[in-house]
Amino acid sequence: MLREEYGVDPVETFAPVPLEQVRMPESALDTDDLRALRGTDSDVLLDTEERASHSGGKSYPDLYRRRTGDCENAPDAVVCPRSDEAIADILAICVERDLAVVPYGGGTSVVGGLEPLRGGKRALLSLDLRHLSSMSDLDEANRTATFGAGIRGPAIEAALRGHKLTLGHYPQSHQQASLGGYVATRSAGQASTGYGRSDQLVQRVRVITPRGPIDLGSDVPASAAGPKLIDVLIGSEGTLGVISEVTMHVHAAPKTKKYAAWAFDSFASGARAIQAATHECGKSQLPAVCRLSDAEETRIGLVMSGGLKARAVSKYLNVRGAAKPALGIFIWEGDDDVTNLAKKKVEKVFAAHGGIRLGGTAAKSWEHGRFSSPYLRDGLMGRGIFVETLETAASWSRLQATYLTIQSAIEEALGSPSSVQCHISHVYDAGASLYFTFLARAEEDPIAQWRRVKTAASEAIVDAGATITHHHAVGADHAPYLSHEIGDLGLDVLRSIKATLDPSGVLNPGKLMRASDDA
Amino acid sequence: MLREEYGVDPVETFAPVPLEQVRMPESALDTDDLRALRGTDSDVLLDTEERASHSGGKSYPDLYRRRTGDCENAPDAVVCPRSDEAIADILAICVERDLAVVPYGGGTSVVGGLEPLRGGKRALLSLDLRHLSSMSDLDEANRTATFGAGIRGPAIEAALRGHKLTLGHYPQSHQQASLGGYVATRSAGQASTGYGRSDQLVQRVRVITPRGPIDLGSDVPASAAGPKLIDVLIGSEGTLGVISEVTMHVHAAPKTKKYAAWAFDSFASGARAIQAATHECGKSQLPAVCRLSDAEETRIGLVMSGGLKARAVSKYLNVRGAAKPALGIFIWEGDDDVTNLAKKKVEKVFAAHGGIRLGGTAAKSWEHGRFSSPYLRDGLMGRGIFVETLETAASWSRLQATYLTIQSAIEEALGSPSSVQCHISHVYDAGASLYFTFLARAEEDPIAQWRRVKTAASEAIVDAGATITHHHAVGADHAPYLSHEIGDLGLDVLRSIKATLDPSGVLNPGKLMRASDDA
Numbered sequence A, B: 001m002l003r004e005e006y007g008v009d010p011v012e013t014f015a016p017v018p019l020e021q022v023r024m025p026e027s028a029l030d031t032d033d034l035r036a037l038r039g040t041d042s043d044v045l046l047d048t049e050e051r052a053s054h055s056g057g058k059s060y061p062d063l064y065r066r067r068t069g070d071c072e073n074a075p076d077a078v079v080c081p082r083s084d085e086a087i088a089d090i091l092a093i094c095v096e097r098d099l100a101v102v103p104y105g106g107g108t109s110v111v112g113g114l115e116p117l118r119g120g121k122r123a124l125l126s127l128d129l130r131h132l133s134s135m136s137d138l139d140e141a142n143r144t145a146t147f148g149a150g151i152r153g154p155a156i157e158a159a160l161r162g163h164k165l166t167l168g169h170y171p172q173s174h175q176q177a178s179l180g181g182y183v184a185t186r187s188a189g190q191a192s193t194g195y196g197r198s199d200q201l202v203q204r205v206r207v208i209t210p211r212g213p214i215d216l217g218s219d220v221p222a223s224a225a226g227p228k229l230i231d232v233l234i235g236s237e238g239t240l241g242v243i244s245e246v247t248m249h250v251h252a253a254p255k256t257k258k259y260a261a262w263a264f265d266s267f268a269s270g271a272r273a274i275q276a277a278t279h280e281c282g283k284s285q286l287p288a289v290c291r292l293s294d295a296e297e298t299r300i301g302l303v304m305s306g307g308l309k310a311r312a313v314s315k316y317l318n319v320r321g322a323a324k325p326a327l328g329i330f331i332w333e334g335d336d337d338v339t340n341l342a343k344k345k346v347e348k349v350f351a352a353h354g355g356i357r358l359g360g361t362a363a364k365s366w367e368h369g370r371f372s373s374p375y376l377r378d379g380l381m382g383r384g385i386f387v388e389t390l391e392t393a394a395s396w397s398r399l400q401a402t403y404l405t406i407q408s409a410i411e412e413a414l415g416s417p418s419s420v421q422c423h424i425s426h427v428y429d430a431g432a433s434l435y436f437t438f439l440a441r442a443e444e445d446p447i448a449q450w451r452r453v454k455t456a457a458s459e460a461i462v463d464a465g466a467t468i469t470h471h472h473a474v475g476a477d478h479a480p481y482l483s484h485e486i487g488d489l490g491l492d493v494l495r496s497i498k499a500t501l502d503p504s505g506v507l508n509p510g511k512l513m514r515a516s517d518d519a
């Protein structure tokens, strides 16, 4: 398929540079810096491997640079604190000694959230939360659990499983991303339509700032005591402080799961069917996982799954009049009776909207492979393929127009041959998310290619009145567009909060909001 | 009953002072002020009646002062802008001419949110949003509706009814309170367990600040573009700007309502039953209205509803072993099949927890009378009864301890004879609200009596680790306790936001947060 569609060789031609050949300057930390840092309750790591792996996240440019051995901007040290006090001590050292600091959770940012920007400071630390990774409290009476911010997705679920509980938060990066990262970026998981976005699940957060710790939220379930200030910390992307501990709502582990797959004769008609189900049945009846692929993503999915079965499906759909079908994957989770009723009600609407029922196998095999597709990306890069993703959300009334505008902006900027695929993965009363995956043959300078596409897509998003990000966050890549979301006065508010909590500007410079002078 | 329980006369002995005898100073506005204000597109009202009715809200001290004719601090004018520009013009005049301004929605604040505090300014305006009161947009595809902030509860529902939609927000003050007021105070309605709190229903808000307008949110259903900054404006209680327009999520009008009433042998066992239903069935199965009265509120309710039927109920419950029963009122709203299933599941849990089924009549008659009980209060005051309410929320694990602590703090501070009643009216995964109503014979100085009780209750709330307010907001009365909720650093953040949006401090001085010098 790679050869057919992109004219590239299906063998690895572009291997990662081995560690010994990585280009990385000496650490800029002096002996006084190191003495101070080693005086905190932290690991202080200076080896090439750690510095290299903390040089960025997992966007295409991040991966490309690391593959080519470019670690020119690597952080000058990786520090791994063992306590809140250690974090406070590290931040105090940063303020005193003119160091910038990038909080590091699972390292899966795809928006340049971990870019090693120094913001004019003398040197840069990567502050890795790996040691704060246990469940410190489980309150079954209140259905909340408290974790160290560095805990990863699988460890969260492992800690809850024995209690028949789940967080229900499954971003595709589940296996590597951390809870602190989820909260810092307002991540949304694949089952968020049912369980809620990460930001909606936070009950309490502890953030260590250069001005001291700030605890917002408590065990109180709801309050009207002024603005919901915790929402200033959630989504702050490491620019206001380091999240050290989080209390999350947890749910009963579902007793049953019901799978369904439906084909629609176009992306637009599938989206209309989901919109109708949302409004006619009510959002509580929607499946926890509610996804709809466009025709191109459906086609590629069928090609990749290969085999007789996929061909039979295509043929069947063709006969039923869906030559370019859009595939929907739906998983209800919960009690038997409730999920049965919800599935019946929603599927009735799908049928009324011309959907074609396919049985649950496609949904089951999607679930089975859902965390593996990212690993495909590395393989594709090695074979000379440019591959990236981006996402947004739009209201129902603007969804199709937004989809088409962004699709064509990406297509145009990519050059051919290319494939631009899209799916809906999060559904709301007022609209849905749009997630684009795109491939093309890598150009001579893939970073320039990436920048061209990213800029075209971002401008199309902004022009369409959609959001610059539905769940990937702002990082460095989207920072120039933040004023489109919150206006100049909103930016002023954000900057005044930053000035209050991080007056020396040591935390994650260049991310989320740019400093007022370089805006 | 009044004579029996409180030894007061059941005839009105304390009538309101007639308008002509109200004590009110001349307006402090000079001719230049008035000329400037009259140059805006607003009504400028100086008559005694308007100034008197804008002298406060509906807390006991507010009502008492007005009843005695004390309007010494009345605002110097009531201005009613007709547009966003008029609001901006008024704010500019306030900044330029050293005037304070209190935004005024429905006037139903019960926490001193409308207290005419001047904060050192030369004079005070009440800015009444009555002219901004229409539905400017209804987006059925996205299930959102946009209103002027001054619109009242019944007008909202009237505008939606023809479209088979509802906001579903029914605070007890529904008939008078305004949408802007809901959003400014993070109000919760009687059906919020089902439809969500007002703050959760906001999609977009427009706030006019002295620095200019700020629009947060859009038609986009969800975003991860940094902190959810709209939550800084929601709940800002008129201290950051004037909310002029709000887009809210609206819901399908329910096709059916199912009523149930259950008696439990104590408040604690009823609360445990509701907690179990929340966790075993899932929050989506809970009734939209989910209330549980304690034994005293249940007793008073039965006495007041009088008649044979109530006596029969008491007798029946006594025989069943519930001598001091706690009454639960439950209303499911939605589709027939979904509400039937939810009711069946939840009632099974109630039965398993020893609940006694009473049939739906009690729930229907509660619904019928739900907006009338406030009017009782005026009647009671005229008969020499001190009557006030306050509310909080606590986690399930601390609910009973919190209930008992606050109850005894109020009882002790009130003096006898008194009645302290409580109910749960909002239910969450992690806990529930507690709403107290208390009556006693009015003392010589009822304001001192009020202050004594309020302080005792507030301290008990703070000591119990509960929230100072679940839905009434902070206003002036709770401002001294805000640091218990958000800490000193949180207060600093709030003050920095205030300094950014309202640098001259003209907006609602003394509310929500105190100025740093008088903290």
Ligand SMILES: Cc1cc2nc3c(=O)[nH]c(=O)nc-3n(C[C@H](O)[C@H](O)[C@H](O)COP(=O)(O)OP(=O)(O)OC[C@H]3O[C@@H](n4cnc5c(N)ncnc54)[C@H](O)[C@@H]3O)c2cc1C
Pocket: A057, A058, A102, A103, A104, A105, A106, A107, A108, A109, A110, A113, A114, A129, A149, A150, A170, A171, A172, A173, A176, A177, A178, A179, A180, A181, A182, A183, A184, A185, A186, A187, A188, A189, A190, A237, A238, A239, A241, A242, A243, A244, A374, A471, A472, A473, A475, A508, A511
């Ligand atoms: C293959 C793949 C699939 C993905 N799928 C999804 C998806 O389905 N849904 C989704 O929402 N996202 C997805 N992402 C994006 C990413 O996983 C999320 O943004 C995730 O929340 C980041 O978590 P992390 O722990 O890896 O954070 P990092 O990447 O380490 O950091 C992200 C940002 O948060 C800051 N940060 C991290 N931890 C803290 C802390 N404790 N305190 C303060 N700041 C902190 C960092 O400084 C950085 O700015 C995907 C990424 C990849 C590579």
Ligand SMILES: Cc1cc2nc3c(=O)[nH]c(=O)nc-3n(C[C@H](O)[C@H](O)[C@H](O)COP(=O)(O)OP(=O)(O)OC[C@H]3O[C@@H](n4cnc5c(N)ncnc54)[C@H](O)[C@@H]3O)c2cc1C
Pocket: B057, B058, B102, B103, B104, B105, B106, B107, B108, B109, B110, B113, B114, B129, B149, B150, B170, B171, B172, B173, B174, B176, B177, B178, B179, B180, B181, B182, B183, B184, B185, B186, B187, B188, B189, B190, B237, B238, B239, B241, B242, B243, B244, B374, B471, B472, B473, B475, B508, B511
């Ligand atoms: C009998 C009774 C029953 C009640 N029941 C409930 C209940 O069930 N649930 C509940 O949550 N509350 C209840 N309340 C409290 C009150 O009704 C709510 O706080 C309501 O949200 C206030 O709305 P309002 O329009 O009357 O606001 P107002 O009382 O006019 O103002 C309240 C605060 O918000 C500010 N404000 C008002 N409008 C704006 C605006 N447009 N822009 C900026 N600031 C503004 C004011 O300055 C003030 O600080 C009750 C009150 C009474 C008297």
